Amino acid sequence: MIRSMTGYGRDEETVDGRYIIVEIKSVNHRYFEFSSRITRGYSFLDEKLKAYLQNRISRGKIDCFVSIETLEDADVQVLVNHPLAAGYLNALKEIGEKYGIPNDVTVSTLAKYSDIFTIHKAPDDEDAIWDGVRQVTDRALD
Known part of the structure; x- marks a missing residue:
């Protein structure tokens, strides 16, 4: 696990018909402090992303930007x-x-x-979206 982190990571990939960009900026900070900007309609990712990053990073001020664009024709x-x-x-x-x-x-x-x-839009598969965001987040952290 990373103990303290000052850095920047970014990755992007198309996963399951969605173009996902994850950008993470971090500066040294005494505690873990998380803030995010996530594409409208995907706010359910905020708490999952916070918990996931907190398991990977023990402390620091973390700014996370997530952009998700649907590439396929939606219902x-x-x-x-x-x-x-x-x-x-x-x-x-x-x-x-x-x-x-x-x-x-x-x-x-x-x-x-x-x-x-x-x-009216068909509901998104939140688990599939989270899996894609998690994959891109892992690469942004490496």
Whole structure:
């Protein structure tokens, strides 16, 4: 086990259709102090990464950056809230009629109202993601 560490390590690899980058910076510190920046949606990795690094590094101020990019087509569905879209369309028509503005509402106009869309993504396999991050972390530490 590393007792004290001042250094920098970085590694990147594609694992199971995800491009993973792990960057670790460390300076000497009396105790183990951990901070991380992890790609949005992967916050479940924070505590696992902290515990894993604490087993490998006994003390130091550790800054860890983890970036995960999905390379494969994800199972994503975009759902439209049709009643809300109709409400926006009617409101825009009403405004046009009341103020004598030409009605040039298009699909692009409605698309600007992002709350009419809901995005559903298939859940990630957290264990597989953790395994990939752990592999890349090991190489960043070596």
